[in-house]
Amino acid sequence: MYQNHQILREHNLKATPQRLAIIELMQKHGHISIDNLYQYIKEKFHSLSLATLYKNINIMIGVDLVKEVKIPNNKSKYELTKKPHSHLLCTKCNEISDVFIDLKNIIKECEKNSHYKISETTLLLKGLCPKCN
Ligand SMILES: [Zn+2]
Ligand SMILES: [Zn+2]
Structure with missing residues (x-):
């Protein structure tokens, strides 16, 4: 948990509960679609909107903490940035x-x-x- 705070801070992002939850879910699932992410995160943050989730994901992509995995003819999945693969x-x-x-x-x-x-x-x-x- 503390480590994830650190990860966010290293990317100059505030460690908000939502962002911590996003990191946790990506650590657990590896590659996850926005829909699944939203489904899990909704259980914890009932008032969170899909638009806010997208906004947070885009911020995390912007600082290279999260990467979008584009899948032809399918919805993108998202993962934490690792070494190139x-x-x-x-x-x-x-x-x-x-x-x-x-x-x-x-x-x-x-x-x-x-x-x-x-x-x-x-x-x-x-x-x-x-x-x-
Ligand atoms: Zn299979
Ligand atoms: Zn990957």
Whole structure:
């Protein structure tokens, strides 16, 4: 709990109860949609509106504490910022998992072939998770 206060302070944000709850839920669930986040957070903060939740999430994204995980043809999920990683998506249960793979060589090859200077990569691999397979 104290640690989460610290995380917020390090990002120059006031440690409000809502923000602490958002961090806790992201720690617990890993990747979570706004709808699910809202559902859980409503249990604790009955008067919280979806608009306020969005506002808080956007503030946390703004200071790079939270990252949006865009999923094609689906709603985004949100996670706490970690070291750069890619994502696995289960096409059956829609679960999102992290995968830490080194994209250095792929980026190098892309830059060589395209003469682009790559600044960002988004890689989403789809398949069946161990539970569904
Ligand atoms: Zn699955
Ligand atoms: Zn992730």
